[in-house]
Amino acid sequence: MTRRAGILGHPVAHSRSPLIHGYWLNSHGIDGRYDPFDVAPADIERFLGDFTASGLIGANVTVPHKEAAFRAAVELDPVASALGAVNTLWLDDGRLCGANTDVHGFLANLDAANPHWARGLDEAVVLGAGGASRAIVFGLISRGVARIVVANRTQARAEALRDQFGSRVVPVDWQDLPARLAGCRLLVNTTSLGMKGQPPLDIDLSGLSPDALVTDIVYVPLVTPLLAAAQARGLATVDGLGMLLHQAVPGFARWFGVRPQVSEELRALVLADL
Numbered sequence: 001m002t003r004r005a006g007i008l009g010h011p012v013a014h015s016r017s018p019l020i021h022g023y024w025l026n027s028h029g030i031d032g033r034y035d036p037f038d039v040a041p042a043d044i045e046r047f048l049g050d051f052t053a054s055g056l057i058g059a060n061v062t063v064p065h066k067e068a069a070f071r072a073a074v075e076l077d078p079v080a081s082a083l084g085a086v087n088t089l090w091l092d093d094g095r096l097c098g099a100n101t102d103v104h105g106f107l108a109n110l111d112a113a114n115p116h117w118a119r120g121l122d123e124a125v126v127l128g129a130g131g132a133s134r135a136i137v138f139g140l141i142s143r144g145v146a147r148i149v150v151a152n153r154t155q156a157r158a159e160a161l162r163d164q165f166g167s168r169v170v171p172v173d174w175q176d177l178p179a180r181l182a183g184c185r186l187l188v189n190t191t192s193l194g195m196k197g198q199p200p201l202d203i204d205l206s207g208l209s210p211d212a213l214v215t216d217i218v219y220v221p222l223v224t225p226l227l228a229a230a231q232a233r234g235l236a237t238v239d240g241l242g243m244l245l246h247q248a249v250p251g252f253a254r255w256f257g258v259r260p261q262v263s264e265e266l267r268a269l270v271l272a273d274l
C-alpha cells in the first residue's frame with residue numbers, strides 16, 4: 001500500500017518540501033507520496049486531533065502550525081520539548097509523536113561545510129529572536145558554544161531567549177552590533193532581512209575575524225546581501241538552502257525507513273525551483 005506523508009501549513013503552496021521528499025521517494029524507488037496540505041488555523045486542532053483519519057503516516061509542519069503540533073503530540077523528542085514547536089510528526093501505534101528537526105538542519109548544514117566549525121568557538125552572534133533563532137541558539141548551546149550574543153529589533157524577544165536558556169545568551173541592542181562583531185567567528189542571520197522582497201540586512205562586517213563563518217537561514221535569494229558582503233571580504237559563508245534540505249532528512253527516514261542523502265543533485269533541483 002502506498003505510504004503517504006505531507007506538509008501541513010497555511011499557506012503551503014510555496015513549500016519546497018514536496019519536491020525534496022518526492023526526489024528521495026523516486027530515487028529510492030519507494031511506493032510513497034508526499035503532498036502539501038493547506039490547513040486553515042481554525043481547522044488544525046481537529047486535523048491533528050484525528051490524525052489517523054488523514055490517512056497519513058506522518059507529516060512535516062510549517063508556519064503557522066508548529067505550536068499546534070507541539071500541543072497535539074502525545075510524545076515529544078527532547079528538542080521539540082525544549083523549543084515548544086514541532087515540525088515533524090509520525091504515528092507510533094496510533095499515538096501522535098512529534099520532533100523538531102530544525103536544530104539538526106542548522107547543525108548538519110554547518111557540519112557539511114566545515115566539520116570543525118564549533119571547535120574552540122566560545123562566542124557566536126545571532127541576529128533575530130523568533131522561532132528560528134530559538135532553534136539555532138539551542139543548537140549552538142548543544143555544541144558547547146559558551147556565549148551567544150543575540151541582537152533583535154525587538155529586544156524583549158532576545159531577553160526572552162536569555163530567560164529560557166540562561167546567562168549564556170547575551171541580549172544586545174541592535175545599535176551595539178558593530179562593537180559586538182569585533183573578533184566574531186560565527187555570525188548567523190535568522191531575521192527575514194535579505195529575503196526577496198524584504199529590505200537587505202545592512203551591517204558593518206569589518207570587525208569580523210578573518211576566519212569568521214557567516215551563515216544565513218534565508219535562501220531566497222541563495223546568496224543574500226549579507227552573504228555577498230561577507231564573500232566580498234573573503235569570509236567563509238554557508239547559505240540557508242542546506243538547512244532546509246537537512247531538516248527534511250529525519251522525517252523521511254522515520255516515515256519511509258531509508259536515511260536519504262543531501263546530494264548536490266538534490267540541491268541543484270531545489271535551486272532551479274527557487
Ligand code: ATR
Pocket residue numbers: 127128129130131132133152153154155157190191192193199
Ligand atoms: P521565524 O520563526 O522565522 O524566526 P519570526 O518569529 O517571525 O520568524 O521572526 C522573524 C525575525 O526577523 C524576528 O527576529 C524579527 O524581529 P522582531 O522580533 O523585532 O519582529 C526579524 N525581522 C523581521 N523583519 C525585520 C525588519 N524589517 N527589521 C529587523 N528585523 C526584522
